[in-house]
Amino acid sequence: MPLHAKNPIRQSALLVLEDGRTFRGESFGAEGETFGEAVFSTGMSGYQETLTDPSYHRQVVVMTAPHVGNTGVNDEDPESRRIWVAGYVVRDPARVPSNWRSKRTLDDELRAQGVVGISGVDTRALTRHLRERGAMRVGISTVETDTEALLARVRASAEMSGAELADEVTTTEAYVVPAQGEKRLTVAALDLGIKEMTPQRMAERGIEVHVLPSTATLDDVLAVRPDGLFYSNGPGDPAATTHQIELLQEALGRQIPYFGICFGNQLFGRALGFGTYKLKYGHRGINQPVMDLTTRKVEVTAHNHGFAVDAPVGTPTETPYGTASVSHVNLNDDCVEGLELRDAEGDLLGFSVQYHPEAAAGPHDAAYLFDRFVQLMTDRRLDTPSPSGSGYSTTEGN
Amino acid sequence: MPKRTDIKSVLVIGSGPIVIGQACEFDYSGTQACRVLKAEGLRVILVNSNPATIMTDPEFADATYVEPITPEFVEKVIAKERPDAILPTLGGQTALNTATALHENGVLEKYGVEMIGASFDAIHRGENREKFNAIVEKVGGEVARSFVCHSMDEVEKATVTLGYPVVVRPSFTMGGLGSGIAYDESDLHRIAGAGLAASPTTEVLIEESIIGWKEYELEVMRDKADNVVIICSIENLDPMGVHTGDSITVAPSMTLTDREYQRLRDLAIGIIREVGVDTGGCNIQYAVNPADGRVIVIEMNPRVSRSSALASKATGYPIAKIAAKVAVGYTLDEIANDITQETAASFEPTLDYVVVKVPRFAFEKFPTADPTLTTHMKSVGEAMAIGRNFTEALNKALRSLENKAAPFTWVGDPGDKTTLLEQIAVPHDGRLQKVMQAVRAGATPEEIFDATKIDPWFVDQLFLIDEIAQQVAAADALDATTLRLAKRHGLSDAQIAGLRSTSTGGLTEADVRGARYDLGVRPVYKTVDTCAAEFAARTPYHYSSYDEETEVASREKPAVLILGSGPNRIGQGIEFDYSCVHASLELSKAGYETVMVNCNPETVSTDYDTSDRLYFEPLTLEDVLEVYEAEKAAGPIAGVIATLGGQTPLGLAQGLQDAGVPIVGTSPEAIELAEERGAFGRVLAEAGLIAPKHGTAVSFDDARTIAHEIGYPVLVRPSYVLGGRGMQIVYDDQALQSYIEAATEISPDRPVLVDRFIDDAVEIDVDALYDGTDLFLGGVMEHIEEAGIHSGDSSCALPPITLGAAEIERIREATEGIAKGVGVRGLINIQFALGADVLYVLEANPRASRTVPFVSKATGTSLAKAAARVMMGETIADLRAAGVLPATGDGGTLPADSPIAVKEAVLPFNRFRTKEGQFVDTVLGPEMKSTGEVMGFDADFGKAFSKAQAAAFGPLPTSGKVFISIANRDKRTMIFPARVLADYGFEILATQGTAEVLRRNGIPSTVIRKHSEGEGPNGERTTVQLILDGEIDVIVNTPNGSASGARIDGYEIRSAAVLSGTPCITTVQGLAAAVQGIAALRQGDIDVRSLQEWAARAERAALASSAETV
């Protein structure tokens, strides 16, 4: 590992927000120009996981932690096959990575994957701006020097509201993540931008995970004879989604146990008839206090969401699929962080959380939710014996 | 789950005197706790023997006991106050050990007192190495291989299995006392021997060495609902092998991936649960192998610690305050985050800046001490700095140390690379500066890493700083770009001037500042907000950075800037912070916006709750000027206070005023009058006072002539101090010569000051307040030891025990004369020596002094609060009317029956060893060596003195064996106290000469062989052996003035005393006082009384007397 590299010669770079606020810095990663929704992430660790989280598709991520890249880039920590962020804003990129797992520098990795970034800007000023004015479109350019010209292109770029993006990030082919140790259950996991740690956490619990493309149909789901259905996190506006919501409603109609994370929580909400809305600047970090309303315990959790479910806290709602209620809330802003669906006997049918129990990056406090999913599937399986003895299958039983 | 309703009163235990490893961070945590508990409506009972603490101000508790923190005295308090609960987790190891003892001896059970914060079992599981290791393994962690040993041969067996080097660690000690790394058998015997002695449970751990691994620390908080949060992660720049307290540390951790960080977090949570700290904070330390990430858990402290104070200041999350709240039953989600006010305390702070803490050492005070840094802590203080990146924070931290040698320099030749690489391989004070020189000398990053094991990322940051420096030096002009680059990486104007001077001839700090101002290269001020700007911050806790956007809010109220005292050091510690905090509290009451500037993370002054605004900044001219400019832009400024923070701000006053800053109170001109010898001489002449005869020598011959003129003994000190070697008393030409050769490089511009040494003189310390017309004599303190023992090291009594009204009047007049002559507006401290009825003025300090808190506590009058208002223009008459000062009388006219306060100094000798492993000598002299003080408070001197002793060293014995060995000059004065001891039934052992004198005076004693004589024919043991075998109860040993054989022998005796922890009296005055203390103890049980009770008593007395006069 080279201990020491001189500053790479950095071009000057320009950052312009949709409302005209401008920052100047030096290029970081690839040269060129990029656009997206400016959001800030407050995590102090886990930049590799952040960069490769598909939920950041089309977003330009501002890191509030000043030093980024200190531990370089390794081959174990990415959460998906590529970097998804549309652009990257940091203050002080590392010149020399230091970690025994590090393979290359972050700068090289960003260049290699053609991700345009900017360094040396007052990221705190930028963050406070986004906090006060809300998330907005942004452009970063290492080629454009005329602020007005770049601003015009920013204003011409696509909005996040109303964007349906799952299809842009999902896997094209279905694939299977085998259970670790003895196989106990089968799950159909819809990839709306899934992170690798998620199937991993299920596999650790003896679950065989069939990861399906976002376009999967009910038959595709039933074909794997699942004990449960899972919806992953992912980018975009839940309000712009139709197919996956209908699919979920059909599955709920068949009382297939459901677990959803992040986008999967928003779609669960919409499937149950709740609305969703865009938060002013979202939750992106790994220090968010969430209370589990059933146990009253607080868990410190990893977040990455710009939209939230609009459901009444404390009062259950009757839905065609059962009784829905809010199970988790964020103690910072009381926003809905989890939903659950129970049948008339009060037995759990499905649940979801707005945050990331797979915690990559982030604290492991919420890992118990995967056990809850296992429990749910095991319980339901016992009281719905199916011909094959395992799994929910199509009526034809194929 | 709201607050517990079954607890109505809580006993809080403080941490006692400031010692190495336990400093004012525990005043900070204790003060927070008391505030919280009182606000919760609980009756707060406090025990702390340290008068210089804010927590012992009567308003912070309902009953404040300035009494020794020993199981005996704390039991008395419990018996009297019958608290429902005891909170032992906020007073450091002292409080924890005392509470543990009270549990073990059944006192807590007897009085039905519940231990809150951490249960006895939890404390035990956390502190007992065997139990703790088992827990770590249970939760899937790893510990270093180790063996618990209770005897030397167990130690040897263990070492055989582990192989050298091994780490020796005693249980239940703080700051690593008694621990060390043994590379061979002699090390092992030395360190393990001391370790067994140091551990209250005579238990040491012999442990596999993992020197060179990365070291980390996590601060954890847990409530009764089992909610756990990590407040802060801290990474040590100095790898394993250097005590965290002596390491440069960085928050947040810089070189961990999320996976590795979460692993540490999971372990922390697992451990705190298993140990069972269920309502409070703790810290856990780890070592990480840089080669493969293997994690080893080093230790946990089941209490608030030095690092939690650091973490609180680094994150804005007030750990002690929250710990106190969860201790009384709240859960974290029920507690609001002060800083955002809208979010809860059940989250984990996230930082958008970098914090660097650097230790401050005092090796210059102990020239023979081994400066190598190891597993036991040697630093006496620390400075913290915040920046938007590591380089900025590091450079700010280094200049915060206020040590010329600390900031990196590029001036002059770096020296030879190979030598430098050898030097940096051994950790020591100033290693980082040497690393930078090695970089300059062409060392490669690999070479630096191999020598130091400092993480390559940090090494690269040092290279970065060097590159920036080179660019600054090489730039054709000092343009905006170059300045911004330098500033962005924390280089000071002075450093830039140095860099430019090499190329373009002389350039001053002022020139660089001028250039910066012209080009508009100025810092902005960011906010510490716990959340990286995700939420708006409500508390103006700022730090500077050369970034784009500033966050200083404008204001209407006139602001007063209070300059703090920077890192603790011997001679300038918590006492000065105390005065700054008082000024701040008082002036915000008086309607000002108070703005605190300081860089010491341990203090109350740097609590965001203390002042209206806090700037965590270095106390240098550059940094203070920028704060001033920023606040001037925000609103009106009433003035800047530079005379409360000790020598540090005092030294800035002139420069600030020259730059147009309004200094309130005593003017820089007046300060000069007191500090410049010639000018001060004239002031004294005016006032008809005299200083000891003195002269200024520019050569040895010169010095000798002066010495002969004024006569030996003389006190010599370099006007320019080299290597910190300060004053010395010399008795003859030869001693004078060796001093001048050894200590100073004498020359016309580095003269040596020669003073007549006033022998057999009583030293008197005075703190007074002057407003230009009236003088308020705060207190007159009579030293126990004679002049010649630094005022900071000698114990003293207030009111004075032997001075009569006439003498006090003389002192009052002298004080007024000096205050007037100098032009003081505020506080002044003067030291007098009264010899043969002549009153000499030793020195005058036109500022708050070390004794202000002691005087304030003893007399119940806050001098610093009054001083602050005098500085803002009020008169003493006004303050008497306003009730800030007593309506009539002052510290010089205390009623005859007022209680006696005795101050005793605490010395750090047990922490320092020579390279050979010998203790450094413990003799007191004109140079201050103590780190802290305690106060004994009672109706008469004997009682008060015995309390002071109990608080500082442990109770005086009332019977047993006393060993006496006295210098000839002291033999007369020793006879009477020796007789009293004999009458009390002490068995007296003495060395030949002393025994002779005793016998001739009819006092029986047994002659003991001197150490130099060695063991006798029939195995008679020497003094030193007897002491080490713990057979002596008190040692009286006064050293000979000149460096003769007797002194050497004395040295052996005194080190044996330190090693065995036997009380050792080194002056005859000390002996006389001890005898009075013992007499008091023999008269029977000494009781405890709270400051509030003393105050009530004083009021009644006052009423009574005023009634009479009517």
Ligand SMILES: Nc1ncnc2c1ncn2[C@@H]1O[C@H](COP(=O)(O)OP(=O)(O)O)[C@@H](O)[C@H]1O
């Ligand atoms: N096994 C070890 N090998 C090398 N250094 C060690 C070892 N154990 C502790 N140390 C060093 O000694 C210092 C003090 O040890 P620690 O257990 O933290 O004692 P303390 O209670 O004084 O904090 C640590 O900060 C670490 O640098």
Ligand SMILES: Nc1ncnc2c1ncn2[C@@H]1O[C@H](COP(=O)(O)OP(=O)(O)O)[C@@H](O)[C@H]1O
């Ligand atoms: N001329 C003197 N005769 C006797 N003792 C002296 C004399 N000058 C100083 N001392 C002793 O030295 C100590 C320190 O001297 P001082 O001038 O107060 O220096 P500092 O600035 O360190 O307080 C005093 O407290 C006093 O005990």
Ligand SMILES: [Mg+2]
């Ligand atoms: Mg430690």
Ligand SMILES: [Mg+2]
């Ligand atoms: Mg003095």
